[in-house]
Amino acid sequence: MDSLAPPVLTQSALDFEGLGKLRAQARQDDKAAVRETAQQFEALFIQMMMKSMREAVPKDEENTSNAEQTFESMFDREVAHGMAKRNSLGLADMLVRDHERRSQMVSTADVLQSRQTTAPVLHPMNAAQPALPLAPEQRPPMALPKPGLLKPLQMDGIGHGVGHGVGSATGGRP
Secondary structure (H helix, E strand, C coil): CHHHCCCCCCCCCCCHHHHHHHHHHHHHCHHHHHHHHHHHHHHHHHHHHHHHHHHHCCCCCCCCCHHHHHHHHHHHHHHHHHHHHCCCCCHHHHHHHHHHHHHHCCCHHHHHHHHHHCCCCCCCCCCCCCCCCCCHHHCCCCCCCCCCCCCCCEECCCCCEECCCCCHHHCCCC
């Protein structure tokens, strides 16, 4: 007899009863509450998009009434909720994935607190090479690149390099 039960309609977080139910759901099942909130946001986004689309179409001011505008806004809200439930745009999925990614990240406050309790560990980038001494007289001479590895830059008469990279036919100029 479950097929005869009325469909469960999404409560909007814009009304107090729906907001209370959403808060209670968040205490019990955080993932389901995040999904529901993301779907409500997607529905609100779709509804605002539909409203903007309706406003973009020129209307005959004499034949429109407040009742018609109210009906259109109610209709747009229901269509938006239906589209969000079917995941038409995929915005809710993106929001849920982003929330999951951000919830797994370590906060800056946690990192700073851990630095205060433990000493930082320094790892040299390349331990095979010794560090250069600070005193210039103790530094070994640095080897120059092999001959033929670097090619001289050809200059045009104005002082622009030519023959290399994008725009080489025009001397690098647009």
